[in-house]
Amino acid sequence: MSPATVSNAYNRPDQLSAELREQIFDTARRLGYAGPDAMARGLRRRRAGAIGVLYEDRLSYAFADPAAVLFLQGVSMATEDAGLGLLLLSGAPGAERDPEAVRGSVVDGFVVYSMSDGDPLVEAALERRLPAVVVDQPRIAGLPFIGIEDRESARSVAEHLIALGHRRFGVVSFAGSPDLFSGIADTARQEAAAYEVTRSRLRGYRSALEAAGVRWEDVPVYEHHESTTEAGRAAAEALLSRGPRPTTILCLSDQLALGAMEAVRSMGLSVPKDISVVGFDDVPEAARATPPLTTVRQPHVEKGALAGRILLARIREEDLPEPKLLPTRLVVRGSTAPPGDRF
Amino acid sequence: MSPATVSNAYNRPDQLSAELREQIFDTARRLGYAGPDAMARGLRRRRAGAIGVLYEDRLSYAFADPAAVLFLQGVSMATEDAGLGLLLLSGAPGAERDPEAVRGSVVDGFVVYSMSDGDPLVEAALERRLPAVVVDQPRIAGLPFIGIEDRESARSVAEHLIALGHRRFGVVSFAGSPDLFSGIADTARQEAAAYEVTRSRLRGYRSALEAAGVRWEDVPVYEHHESTTEAGRAAAEALLSRGPRPTTILCLSDQLALGAMEAVRSMGLSVPKDISVVGFDDVPEAARATPPLTTVRQPHVEKGALAGRILLARIREEDLPEPKLLPTRLVVRGSTAPPGDRF
């Protein structure tokens, strides 16, 4: 029995008689043959049947981050339609990033999701010369990019607060660099950030505030290496205990903002009467919070779906129009109000 | 230059002189060689560097289900520690389940997460004779099983309501079979369920109620093929509009229960004063709801982590003690109270 015939039995039933096919399956069962080996088949056919998603942090953290989950949901919609699997790859936090998993991962292409400039994992992925798309960051010449106008979006939310009359600001930022730093980030550190998104949003705030005559140097930026409610809480507590106390806190993510609201409350103050709080992302939790959070909506699911579709097109060597930036929108809810006058 | 030497340059630096190694890397760069091909390497080494997770429904639905996300978080903790990727595989809803992706997926083992009896995807995975573990369902002889005491846990929450004095019950169930049925499920359908978990939990309710003298045939069970808040809402509305109106609604998941609470409120009734509602899972949202939801806690993350660890042990051919069922606990919160007497 030639291997070619066995292969045909599994892959091209029309190439052989039905009886021989049955006979082959019978003997396969008897011999404990489990059907064509996925890896050997992939090697010969030059396709892996899966796309890889690179995530900055631990996956366990991705699953705890609503924005990441929504994004993955979008990507999965695209891969599922194509009958592909979704391979999640991630880096350990901190420095010990081991690109081996990326080098050895059996995929047809990569989605790079929000990683830092010069990340070894990204470099390992690019070296493989597979089709790839980048989402949010880093910007890499020659690769399709899916993202939003971070700078403009951040500016719009800051302008909203300016319009309400606020002049004393505090900012809570997620990581600017993958060095696990937490604390007040001076302008030098802000500008040196390895995360494009962090840089852009801070610049957006800055331009809005400076346009209103607020000196950026006087605005404390508390950077926390995580983007969780706990981080937001800690950061906001730090900002609120320094003088002069800000009347509003700008947060780079909703998770941080939700934590900041907790901090405000735990200090006996009220949102938005005493302190206004804004976020960024418009995750579902933002609307459900009390008070509901003023934030910037960005289309997480669509971002994932678009990234998936563009990657698939690249893999199939179709060419899709170069993606443009996705739309965002300022969503004003109950967490912002004119500054109280009790200070 | 022999291929063996190139291979050694990448895999065993000690096998060749440092200068030749450098020279090889140089030429590799010049020729655009991206390093050892992942698939060929996997074929030769007999390892894929990833484990597959089989999910019943669309992945986009998995990412929307807090319990599934927590579970995946647990699995990812185990795979990450081992430097493996996590390959997510899923079925389309309804009948058109195409096992091709499962057959062709390049993985070292499978986690079967809460699938129906006789699912073609599960069968395809088992045919591959790779290491596998099953979580929640289906029970398959010879495979390690990770789950909880569904029947006993369901019984305990029903007993809690009995103890409060309730005698008129309504039940909201998620899918009993993968046929997309929604509506009142009679006992015949309940017993014929292809989902072990559905069967067990309903039996648990039943035994508690019958022990208190409530005829199970009089308890309407509304089955919805999805386990979402919308489904719970629709199901509860149906239950509350039939006579005699139940004083409490037992839900097979927290998502359903959260929806049921919405339904109660939208009918101008109050939880728990008019209607008590209970869930199952204790997802984070349950504690945050108003009123906070009485439910059964099960350790989703641990379940995932344990499944991952056991699968890894199987892959490495270590033998780990056969896993026992994980503990659950009745968590009484504000959504349950003695029945109101206004009916």
Next chain:
DNA sequence: ACGTTTTACTTAATCGTTTCAGTAACGTAT
């Protein structure tokens, strides 16, 4: 009956590695 197409298989090359078993060349102990 003869040439031609179809059917049903088989042969052999290929995908890109890894790895075992060599084999020279060289330094070292006796």
Next chain:
DNA sequence: ATACGTTACTGAAACGATTAAGTAAAACGT
């Protein structure tokens, strides 16, 4: 000077499929 152990590399056989090309037999048209 002989034997022996290292070091640095190469040859060739897997790993387990797919697939283009080839072949023998059967079916077909005239």
